[in-house]
Amino acid sequence: MKSDCHMHTNFSSDAPKSSTPEVMIRKALEKGLERICFTDHYDKDYPFESTNGELDESAFIFDPEQYFKTLCPLKEKYEGRLEVRIGIELGLQTHLGEFYQRLTEQYPFDFVIGSAHVFAGKDPYYNCHVQDADDEQEYRNAFVEMLEYVKAVDAFDALGHLDYVVRYGKEKALHYSYRAFADEIDEILKCIIAKGKALEFNTAGLKYGLGFAHPHPDVLKRYRELGGELLTVGADGHKPEHIGYAYDQADEILKACGFRYYTEFKERKPQFIKIL
Ligand SMILES: [Zn+2]
Ligand SMILES: [Zn+2]
Numbered sequence: 001m002k003s004d005c006h007m008h009t010n011f012s013s014d015a016p017k018s019s020t021p022e023v024m025i026r027k028a029l030e031k032g033l034e035r036i037c038f039t040d041h042y043d044k045d046y047p048f049e050s051t052n053g054e055l056d057e058s059a060f061i062f063d064p065e066q067y068f069k070t071l072c073p074l075k076e077k078y079e080g081r082l083e084v085r086i087g088i089e090l091g092l093q094t095h096l097g098e099f100y101q102r103l104t105e106q107y108p109f110d111f112v113i114g115s116a117h118v119f120a121g122k123d124p125y126y127n128c129h130v131q132d133a134d135d136e137q138e139y140r141n142a143f144v145e146m147l148e149y150v151k152a153v154d155a156f157d158a159l160g161h162l163d164y165v166v167r168y169g170k171e172k173a174l175h176y177s178y179r180a181f182a183d184e185i186d187e188i189l190k191c192i193i194a195k196g197k198a199l200e201f202n203t204a205g206l207k208y209g210l211g212f213a214h215p216h217p218d219v220l221k222r223y224r225e226l227g228g229e230l231l232t233v234g235a236d237g238h239k240p241e242h243i244g245y246a247y248d249q250a251d252e253i254l255k256a257c258g259f260r261y262y263t264e265f266k267e268r269k270p271q272f273i274k275i276l
Contacts, residue, residue, distance in 0.1 A: 006234020027240035043091025060198030087111035113155030124168035143184035158198035178218035
């Protein structure tokens with residue numbers, strides 16, 4: 001695996017200030033990668049509550065002008081050594097379809113990840129261990145809501161970290177399996193296949209101690225079985241040391257799930273790369 005197509009820089013407010021784009025580029029080179037795609041967070045209307053209890057809905061938004069102004073010179077500077085692509089990770093919500101359509105038409109992104117971070121108006125990242133519902137109900141509700149997001153928004157290329165919510169459950173993966181949520185997950189997979197979107201294989205699940213990357217291998221197998229072919233790969237690093245995280249396992253996991261190719265996007269068009 002010679003590319004990492006999901007990574008953050010300090011344009012994302014949950015990445016440390018020290019994660020500058022150039023620091024990330026240098027580390028990617030050091031790790032022997034050939035291509036990377038920056039995908040900083042853009043979560044419009046994100047329910048972020050600051051420490052003083054005030055709502056800051058722009059907490060996960062960056063200025064696209066500034067983003068391109070910073071990244072384009074780096075793309076040129078490293079040309080021939082590392083191919084740097086410029087993408088974005090959009091936070092999906094049902095009412096944002098038109099807004100994201102305009103945003104992605106306005107700027108020349110290579111790759112757009114659509115991720116669901118907010119469920120029932122909250123990001124489980126900030127709400128772990130305070131949920132009223134049990135994990136099983138929490139996960140089911142999240143998958144049902146994710147399907148609504150995926151139906152409502154067209155302006156993305158790949159659906160990010162499908163079982164993200166499991167990271168933040170009280171007992172994480174204890175009550176999670178593809179089988180337990182097959183009806184809900186199948187609807188999501190069928191919807192992205194019908195829309196011609198990719199599914200993302202995101203190795204951060206291994207970093208969070210789930211014992212699997214996102215999504216679970218049984219979900220990957222099911223996606224393949226349903227005819228899903230577009231699969232993007234990224235480690236979702238917010239710090240340089242997490243670039244290409246667990247890539248030594250990635251090829252084997254994907255092959256075991258029936259994939260012989262993975263997909264990268266350049267100028268929003270898919271390219272297929274053989275898994276060796
Ligand atoms: Zn994400
Ligand atoms: Zn991310």
